[in-house]
Amino acid sequence: MTSFLIFIVLILVAISVWQITKIFELSQVGADNSQIANDKDNKINGYLMFGFLVFIYVITIICFAKYGHLPLIGNAASEHGAGLDTLMQISMALIFVVQIITQALLYYFAFKYRGEKGKKALFYADNDRLEFIWTIIPVITLAGLILYGLFTWTEIMDVDIEEDDPLVVELYAQQFNWKVRYAGADNTLGSANVRFLNDYEGKNVTGIDDSDPSGMDDVVSTTELRLPKGRKVLFKMRSQDVLHSAYMPHFRAQMNCVPGMITQFSFTPSKTTEEMRATDKISKKVEDINEIRRDKNKEIREFNIGKAPEDQKSELDPYTFDYLLLCNKICGTSHYNMQLKIVVEEEEDFNKWLSEQQTFAQVIQ
Template sequence: MTVFLIIIVIALLGITLWQMSKILNLSKSHSSEDPSIATDKDNKNQGYLMLGFLIVFNIFMFYNFWEYSRFYLPEAASAHGVQFDNLMFLSLAIIMFVQVITQFLLHYFSFIYRGEKGKRAYFYADNDKLEFIWTIIPVIVLAGLIIYGLFTWSDIMNVEEDEDTIVIELYAYQFGWKARYAGEDNTLGKANVRFIEGINTVGVDESDSYAKDDKIVSELHLPVDKKVLFKMRSQDVLHSAYFPFFRAQMNVVPGMITQFGFTPTITSEEMRQTDYMVDKVKTINQIRKENSKELVANGDMALDPYEFEYYLLCNKICGISHYNMQMKIVVENEEDYKEWIAEQESFGETLAKQEEQ
């Protein structure tokens, strides 16, 4: 109770002091100039501050573009990725052009048309011509960007399943990936999570004849310059198949099949030899070498040298071990791909081995 009374007394004392300060202000004789109204000197200072801010802002902006450009992804490793990157940089160029012009006008006009004693602001009600111009230009630009993007979207989503198309199922689960290749029939067998049992880890329908030659692997191999169609399933929660170097991503939704496709254009070995990747690997290995010194001093193993590989990632936070959802991708020439796929065991062969046991 005492504390409560002390709080009330302090609050009343504060209110009293506030009211007394108002009375003192009213009792003072007023000068000819109201201190609440900006003077010419104030307006001039604010105008120069606006120009200073404009200069500092642009220097900082262009410095960041220059300094952090090394964090851009390297060139796209898929056919549609080139269009994707072109659209991104075109959008960025348009945004930067508009931003530089509008910010310059905003700050420059704030300086040149700053308030001065005796100067009255010009009242400009409306101008139909100007409003038409600044409305129709964004409409045309945005329509062009959207239409351009739709063509790229169509290339990814509308993949024709012809005899040259490689059909691969991506199966997501907490917390990993499996890939299922269609066999010689180029047709994936039916599958459902209800069929998951024992060695049948992705729920393939054993009674479906198309499933016998399917091949289930934990490492994804793709032939360069060959069209690939991915069909995706999830065993449990919402995942997201993310191919950063191929500029592709698609949600993997429980209970349904989602799909997209692309054509790889740069092999894993070719990407390793690019200047961008050589510099990146060198930088990472220098960091690992420095960190290994402390590990070795503490009796731990040194870090292994880093070597670039493509990876399929999950881009949804799907659980506590979400970071583990990575699958290595090897893009290689067609001969190496055919040799690798021929070495993989088919689903029918796996079942036959189980029956023999």
């Protein structure tokens, strides 16, 4: 409350000073009250433009120096991820170079062509050559990026069921959780519909149609998504209620889950969970996060001294890296918590785990 009152007082003082300044300006007899900028004003604004240009370049250099080493999500963990990363790096490099050049020209011209008494702006109607240059360069650049992007996207989405023999997995999105259904030995998902969710005393958690033989050997997991390294996975995605988005950042994969239709996305995992944990970027990220948590735990221990057990705060557990399946659409109040752990392991270990799970036929018995 005290801080709020101090803030209010400061605001009132600032308003008072502003009003006094305006009164002082009005009281000056013969003062120049013209609202038209003069040469001095234009010169000051021109130098301020240069100052701001220096500021944005300096702050950019500082950010690169201080935070450039911090990993975001690490190297791609899917075979198509490297191509997607290359496309992103090319796009960002072009944006960065163009931004540096255009910003420098913008503020330089703002200073060079500032208003001066006796100086008249040149009326320059048009120049076909210049217009051609600044039109054709962006056209060629954007066309190159778009074509590169289309070829990359086509390569990602091109799945040959017979040749690739992908593992077929369904991601079933609900507010606010994910359920995973693996095609059984026939590698074919059975039909499913939201109308069947209440069948078998709620055991049919993904709405499998028990009249479809293909669904009887399907396996449902509600605790984690397990994937085999080195084998293509074809995801079929459904939503029970609203628009969700299956986002797996480390695999550079994202696809909307749309009520009433089935969408799909495929990728081949290239790093097991253990291999990803051992990479330099992820190791550094885990180390940085745990250092922050250790500092936070010291504060919590100091806070808990002398406090009753019910008033004490719990300490933070050490962070361990895991792949995650996230929802990347704001789907409701608990959207932030809609995530599922992904475990990538060797195909032999995955097959062993899958063979130990109950099929839909066994669950409903």
